[in-house]
Amino acid sequence: MFVKHGMNSQFALLGVLGSSAVFRRQQFLIRTLGGYTNQTHQNRIQQTKAMSGIALEADAEHILRAITPTLDPTKHKGQAGNIAIIGGCREYTGAPYFAAISALKIGADLSHVFCTKDAASVIKSYSPELIVHPVLEESYSVRDEDKLSTLGKVLAEVDKWMERFDCLVVGPGLGRDPFLLGCVSEIMKHARQFNVPIVVDGDGLFLVTNSLDLVSGYPLAVLTPNINEYKRLVQKVLNCEVTDQDAHEQLLSLAKGIGGVTILRKGKSDLISDSETVKSVSIYGSPRRCGGQGDILSGSVAVFLSWARQRLAAAEGDSSISKINPTMLGCIAGSALMRKAASLAFQNKKRSTLTSDIIECLGRSLEDICPAS
Ligand SMILES: NC(=O)C1=CN([C@@H]2O[C@H](COP(=O)(O)OP(=O)(O)OC[C@H]3O[C@@H](n4cnc5c(N)ncnc54)[C@H](O)[C@@H]3O)[C@@H](O)[C@H]2O)[C@@H](O)CC1
Numbered sequence: 001m002f003v004k005h006g007m008n009s010q011f012a013l014l015g016v017l018g019s020s021a022v023f024r025r026q027q028f029l030i031r032t033l034g035g036y037t038n039q040t041h042q043n044r045i046q047q048t049k050a051m052s053g054i055a056l057e058a059d060a061e062h063i064l065r066a067i068t069p070t071l072d073p074t075k076h077k078g079q080a081g082n083i084a085i086i087g088g089c090r091e092y093t094g095a096p097y098f099a100a101i102s103a104l105k106i107g108a109d110l111s112h113v114f115c116t117k118d119a120a121s122v123i124k125s126y127s128p129e130l131i132v133h134p135v136l137e138e139s140y141s142v143r144d145e146d147k148l149s150t151l152g153k154v155l156a157e158v159d160k161w162m163e164r165f166d167c168l169v170v171g172p173g174l175g176r177d178p179f180l181l182g183c184v185s186e187i188m189k190h191a192r193q194f195n196v197p198i199v200v201d202g203d204g205l206f207l208v209t210n211s212l213d214l215v216s217g218y219p220l221a222v223l224t225p226n227i228n229e230y231k232r233l234v235q236k237v238l239n240c241e242v243t244d245q246d247a248h249e250q251l252l253s254l255a256k257g258i259g260g261v262t263i264l265r266k267g268k269s270d271l272i273s274d275s276e277t278v279k280s281v282s283i284y285g286s287p288r289r290c291g292g293q294g295d296i297l298s299g300s301v302a303v304f305l306s307w308a309r310q311r312l313a314a315a316e317g318d319s320s321i322s323k324i325n326p327t328m329l330g331c332i333a334g335s336a337l338m339r340k341a342a343s344l345a346f347q348n349k350k351r352s353t354l355t356s357d358i359i360e361c362l363g364r365s366l367e368d369i370c371p372a373s
């Protein structure tokens, strides 16, 4: 994992900061993100603004530049990210594919999909780039007396890989089969034990809304609800209806109510909160609402969250940025890139824009903001 590969010693840190490109990125971070340290005066001002409903547009392009790693010939495979999607069942094979391929297109080195057997061969046939594990089982394929041993096998398969993952994305195209969701709950508990960040989307949010303990109090959990998923979360946790008038306060309360997880509320503007602060991403975007855009977002957030953790680990010991929350950075960067790619794709394809067209624009969108060389 990044943090393991990260250079922890003081000597290494000086080496990192000595490189002018990296130093400039650190300065970006300090300038644009210092406000995330909830003890700072600036943040208290931001908090007050958030409470009064003023939009706090994130400086998303600066964040993208600050956390995107340079392409360095000394790096080896895996250091730019090893992402795993837990999703894909009989009904849905597109969603896990979209999330996994987006992670690669942005710059992750490896992208895995853990799905049901039915879904695996279909997903493999979409792309040879993905590493597909046909390990999950739905109720219809397991006899009651075999359920315990099947759960053990599923966990053993995922655990073999867990330590190597920089982030899990739980939920794209997962379905809602009770036995399958039970297995995924256990996978999430193991991920927490290994301190692996978890982005929860799609049917993962259906699971989590009914079992909040799976993420509650885990600072490396990110929830990315759409309009329906957000409504269900608000009803369950806050016991009220969604409000757009006090959207910031409600999001803060929701993130606090789930023990400080980070929530990215998708919509016309994406609103992001880690229970301490609220940021919005409104730049770019597309009027097309084709299915699958949220899956691109979840794969993107996983990559940027991993890169943000790596960047912050490299600056370990620098008190000015040590309290910056990597989950906020990952969400802001993922949201901005997804919206820029959607906007570019729409310029070309207009009404016929599809999720695959947006995925094709991810590389150029990042290149425009943060050139590879
Ligand atoms: N091409 C694909 O494979 C795509 C798959 N998707 C996946 O589709 C799943 C649902 O996402 P949505 O954004 O549509 O979710 P929403 O919650 O926005 O809407 C789903 C609708 O279907 C109902 N529903 C879904 N599953 C049900 C079940 N088992 N029993 C009863 N009602 C059920 C819900 O109540 C709701 O009305 C997710 O796993 C998501 O990742 C989407 O990401 C879109 C693209």
Ligand SMILES: Nc1ncnc2c1ncn2[C@@H]1O[C@H](COP(=O)(O)OP(=O)(O)OP(=O)(O)O)[C@@H](O)[C@H]1O
Pocket (backbone or CB within 6 Å): 202, 225, 226, 227, 266, 267, 268, 269, 270, 285, 286, 287, 289, 290, 291, 292, 293, 294, 295, 296, 297, 335, 338, 339
């Ligand atoms: N009205 C809008 N204007 C601009 N962008 C939007 C709008 N609504 C959503 N988006 C963007 O589209 C992306 C996906 O959001 P959406 O609400 O479609 O997710 P979803 O329903 O989970 O998608 P999926 O079909 O993949 O499940 C988000 O990054 C969000 O920024």
Ligand SMILES: [Mg+2]
Pocket (backbone or CB within 6 Å): 201, 202, 226, 294, 295
């Ligand atoms: Mg979705």
